[in-house]
Amino acid sequence: MATTVEQIVTALASAYPVIAVVSPEEDRIERLIQRVGAAAKPNPLPVLTWNCLDGFGQAHPVSDPLAALAWVAQEAPQGFYLFKDITAMLDGNRFLLRRLRDTASAIRNSGKYLFLLGPVVQVPDELKPFTYVVNSIFPDEAEVQATVQAVFTATRRSVDPSTFGRIVTSLRGMSLTEVEHVLRRLLARHQELGEAFFLELLAEKEQIMRKEGILEFVPPDRGIEELGGLDQLKLWVRQRASLFTPEARAQGLPRPKGVLLMGMSGCGKSLAVKVIAHEWQLPLFRLDMNLVFAGVHGSPEWVFHRALEAVEAVAPAVLWIDEIEMGVAGYHEGETGSLTRIFSTFLTWMQEHRADVFVAATANRINLLPAEIIRKGRFDQVFFVELPNEEERKEILAIHMRRQGLDPSKYDLVLLASATRGWNGAEIEQAVISARVACFAEGRPVEERDLLAAMGQIVPLSTTMAEQIKAIRSWARTRALPATTPGKPEM
Template sequence: MIQRNASIQQFKDAFAGGYPVIAVETWEEDITLNMLRAFFNSIFNKKGEFFTFDLQSGLLNSAENNTAPLNPLEALDKISVLTCPGIFVFKDLAGKITDPEIQRRIKNIHHNFRGSNRFLVLLSSNFLLPPEIRREVYVIRHALPEAHEIESIIDDYLEALKKRGIANELSAEDKNQAVISLKGFTGAEIKYALSKICWGKKVIDAGIIPLLHDEKDQMARKDGVLEYVRNSDSINEIGGLENLKEWLIKRKSLFTPEAAKAGIRPPRGLLMMGISGCGKSLSVKAISALWGLPLFRLDMNKVYSGSFGTPEGTFDRAIKNIEAVAPAILWIDEIEGGISSNTAKDGGTGSHIFSAFLTWMQEKSSDIFVAATANRIDLLPAEIIRKGRFDQVFFIDLPNDTEREEIFKVHLKRRNNKLDDFDIPLLSVATEFWNGAEIEHVVEAATIEAFSRGEKLMQDDLYTIIRGTVPLSRTMAEQIKFIKNWASERAVSASRSDK
């Protein structure tokens, strides 16, 4: 049986405290039930009663193996009059917890069971307790498999494969990456993922790691508001932004056990603000690739839509789910619009989520790195950018001369062009005050034009597109000037000055 040290201690505390009604949030009913049976055997020495209830089997006495009512009201009535010590485990009540008749019976059981060594235990993946019974119910969250448990499951699986003649060539670092990839899954889901990915292979090697990362997509789909972002964007594909890249490289190893032993905590987060099209989103993806951590994007539009429950409840659930897969990166795009203290349009919902986010950022103990981006930086509340929330606030400006050269090189090489065929410094001069997205557009559009003629890309093709493009710096000159002035005293430049 999988052992969860944190969960075991919570159970011990709850039973020792004599709480009559205990709600256990768990994704693994069978493991939680086995753990409760073990407690029953140790606490009652098999002299009490152990009942279970679900809507299919009804009320079952494990000792006598007989069943009683399928109706939860009748089942609760039956256990409430029993005088023998015991544990009574009820599944399937979470959806009925708002029923006044269910609430009344829980209140009565709480009163009747006090000091009698009788415990009503409710099991569900999620409890939203109504105010009427919040004081009567003690809530425990049964943790998902911890790192050492995941490693044990992987080892057992690899040992089983070895007996079938399938070689294991995973290094220690590969196995560590596999463990990170499988954080947030139940024990059963881990086994399913390993079986799916390793099926038909003759050798198990580092090639399974990206496939395990992709299993996160399943988790994100089920959540609804979290999107798992697959990416292969290397930090080397970012033109310029040397200060930002240096900051990221220095923190590459801070999520490792070695860093923890040295007393170094992982970074909390990074806020990148600045002009649209200058590489903020690309930089977020590069963090994931550089650090080897899964990347999830939080869709705040879906949070506010109400399609997944109340916005506050949906946001809270998303935070719990991202914490379950730690270490990971949480991407909040255009944070000024998604998480704001502005309550004019939503009657206070935005303010509640804003407060919850600030509190979580300040107090979170999980290894979740928040990568936030912002375009309208003047809309950012002061509370967001103060120290203690994000480790650093970077301003991403329009690329300088050297950075524009680097951006041209990245996009020309990506399309299999020889850099010696182009005068890149002249291209940089011709695109002064252009952003990275506009430079990418120039290369892409010129490549299409050359391909349509059946010719290779030439310098003149690029000039043709440049002459026909009006950059953002011209159409939004006043706004860009304002952004630069605003950020000059509030953020660190992501770029280094031209030499």
């Protein structure tokens, strides 16, 4: 994605008289416009800023937007004219819209340019032929680097290049004001820039991303040792763990684009996504499609586009789309409306985006997935997650026993794995938890018979949804790579 300055330069080179800048950071955008103005050829161009209280300040202290625009059109010299509050006044104001259109027409090819700045900019149809839209929701990497360097210089702290790069990556997706405040606070609190520093930095990032309300930051705190089975998926993840490093970039190695995990519910697809982020040491963001379609933050198409821009701004990162068949890929041929447009946007973005964003998508109802989603080029690999076999169930049992404070070596895992034939990982976890809770209530340790008793009270999905599971297996047999090495089928 082009930087803010590159987008502004493109707009100026295209001779658009109006440049609408979408950003909540007024000071940052003003500085960038001043930088572009100072570098203008053959002569630098001044930047005058208007707001609804002070007008253009001493240059022309008129707070009425109609009068300010008339002055720009008729008397003002060549330059950049930044209007900060005018986008919020446009809705339903026919007089202001007319004056804006007339001003845009009057200043074409005159060396004067209008910049309309706001966190949300809806360009009216009348202005679209005159307007170039610059999306600058988050600062780019160079801006974050400059701010981080300025903070380290001001605080007289030293940092090695590797740690500096990791800090910059962790701070991406924040405004420059947030970057400065967060970094100053954490530097004052931590004398060493170790793991404790970065854990707190991730916690700060989580709070800031919550304010965006679109992407949910998910702490990638589950290691690959906590994922039972799925040996082929684990191998695939390990082989690509170093592709996001500077060394891989220097050698021109391709970055993985995404993976689609589909199959039975409760078999570890969501956990696998967290493991991928943890193994690759990348931040994990979950896109909640319910919020996209809720309309709280604007039209679904605009919110979805903003979410993609947001995750590109924090790259490298993992974007998690849960149950993709019900959200992004919930489109069916012949449908129209927001879902169709979002589906089209997502397909194009998956094919064309250049940011280091890895898409990890999960799907339960795989028969609902359109062919466009699963074809090669969208995802690097499509894995089918099957019900765990006996060896995997033993591994899953041991993992959940350890998480509940139990010693797996004291139990007959072969017997327990046999008792859970046809179970998914979530059902095995619930059986272990139920046994521990029951024994805690009775004030005694968990015995093997308690685990077997808890298992006897659970009816697995493989029993209640046998026909659906059979259909899922049949559909996936020739369409996806098994996440587990195929072996002898269980009776």
